[in-house]
Amino acid sequence: MSAQISVIIVNYNAGALLRACVESILNCPVAVQIVVVDNASADGSLDGLQDFSDVQVIKNSQNLGFASGCNTGLRVSTAPYVLFLNPDCSFKPGALTELTKVLDSNPRVGMVGGLLTNVDGSEQVGARRAVPTPWRSFVRAFGLVNLSALWPRLFFDFNLHKQPMPAQPMEVEAISGACMMVKRAAMDDVGEWDEGYFLHCEDLDWCMRYRQKGWKILFVPSAVITHVLGFCGRNRPVFVEWHKHKGMMRFYRKFFREDYPGLLMLLVGAGVWLRFGVVAMAYTFKRMVRAVQNAFG
Numbered sequence: 001m002s003a004q005i006s007v008i009i010v011n012y013n014a015g016a017l018l019r020a021c022v023e024s025i026l027n028c029p030v031a032v033q034i035v036v037v038d039n040a041s042a043d044g045s046l047d048g049l050q051d052f053s054d055v056q057v058i059k060n061s062q063n064l065g066f067a068s069g070c071n072t073g074l075r076v077s078t079a080p081y082v083l084f085l086n087p088d089c090s091f092k093p094g095a096l097t098e099l100t101k102v103l104d105s106n107p108r109v110g111m112v113g114g115l116l117t118n119v120d121g122s123e124q125v126g127a128r129r130a131v132p133t134p135w136r137s138f139v140r141a142f143g144l145v146n147l148s149a150l151w152p153r154l155f156f157d158f159n160l161h162k163q164p165m166p167a168q169p170m171e172v173e174a175i176s177g178a179c180m181m182v183k184r185a186a187m188d189d190v191g192e193w194d195e196g197y198f199l200h201c202e203d204l205d206w207c208m209r210y211r212q213k214g215w216k217i218l219f220v221p222s223a224v225i226t227h228v229l230g231f232c233g234r235n236r237p238v239f240v241e242w243h244k245h246k247g248m249m250r251f252y253r254k255f256f257r258e259d260y261p262g263l264l265m266l267l268v269g270a271g272v273w274l275r276f277g278v279v280a281m282a283y284t285f286k287r288m289v290r291a292v293q294n295a296f297g
Contacts, residue, residue: 003033005081005100005181008073010066011046012039013235014087017228019048021087022055028096035073036087039063045087065198065243066177074192082187086178088228089116098223099181102169110186110215111207113175114223115165123161124227126176128219130158131208134252134260134268169218173211177203179225186215199240201247208255237283245276 007025011018018036025032034055038046040062049055058072070084081103083096095114103112116127130136136158139145145157160172180203190209193202207217230240249272253265260268 002031003079004031005083005096006033006035006073006077006079007083007085008070008077009034009036009085009087010039010069010073011036011041011087012063013041013043014045015043016045016048017090018045018087020090021085022049022052024089024091025085025096026052027093028091030096030100033077033079035076037069037073039065039069065195066200067193067197067202068195070202071192071195074187080184081181082184083179083181084177086227089178090226092224092226095223095225098220102218102220102223103181103183105169106216108214108216109183109218110190110210110213111175111180111182111217112169112220112223113179113181113217114225115219115221116176116178116225116227119226119228123165124176124229125159125161126178128160128170128172128175130160130173131204132158134256137248138271165221166219167221169220169222171216172219173217174204174207175217175219177206178227178229180206182210186210186213189213190215196250197247198243199247200244201251204251205254238280241276241279241283245272248272 009018009021014021022034022036025034034052035058036046036049036055037058037060039060046057046059049057056076058076060069060072064072073084074082081100083099099112099114103109113127116124118124132140140157140159147154148157190206190213194205197205210217249269252260252268252272257265
């Protein structure tokens with residue numbers, strides 16, 4: 001039977017979660033092609049896939065980043081639908097079928113994503129969101145979202161997880177790259193992932209480009225996926241934050257240069273890197289405190 005969905009999993013030190021992710025896909029009643037692109041993992045996570053003879057594994061000699069890994073898997077995929085999935089995700093029963101049904105519901109639906117939950121079942125940030133423009137990011141960073149009740153259009157929070165859960169699939173500006181299912185026809189129209197991003201913001205970039213081409217993006221609340229957020233980057237938080245902020249700057253310059261010309265974009269950049277400095281110092285301080293506690297504990 002030909003695969004209906006090509007599942008592309010970019011792995012980097014996901015440990016036992018990688019096997020759990022693959023098992024959750026194989027337990028779905030859909031014909032799938034599974035491609036695991038490994039970015040030079042050193043934790044033995046690929047050993048857990050030895051029992052799965054149908055899983056295609058591509059081993060990179062170095063960590064090429066998430067977008068590059070997605071494109072590597074995409075180039076060997078064959079199905080009309082392609083699911084990009086983080087290795088720290090696990091599908092609940094029926095979730096894959098729900099995503100497929102919604103993607104099939106309208107010719108102009110080009111991308112769908114499910115409800116990402118934490119291990120405790122609570123909704124995770126980022127599964128349904130608006131595009132974080134520089135202004136929206138400023139509003140969130142400085143807590144101005146608290147004024148949204150008075151001026152909702154001005155102080156809008158781009159993360160939508162605090163809004164009531166919709167009863168039906170809803171169109172959104174962006175979903176999370178942790179779980180994205182796309183139509184190949186839409187993808188051929190939009191193009192591959194932008195490999196100028198290493199980690200973070202490449203999903204926002206793709207969402208922007210889909211919408212620019214007139215493709216709809218839908219959030220599907222009935223498709224539930226457990227996501228152990230941040231597991232793969234847990235041992236390198238400053239490295240992750242560096243690439244996150246670098247990705248933010250690429251994203252802003254690529255899509256908002258005309259809205260924030262000259263001095264405004266310089267101020268945006270200063271704000272992004274100031275934020276990185278604060279976050280990096282906080283991580284470094286916490287690590288120093290833990291080291292002292294371990295030495296004298």
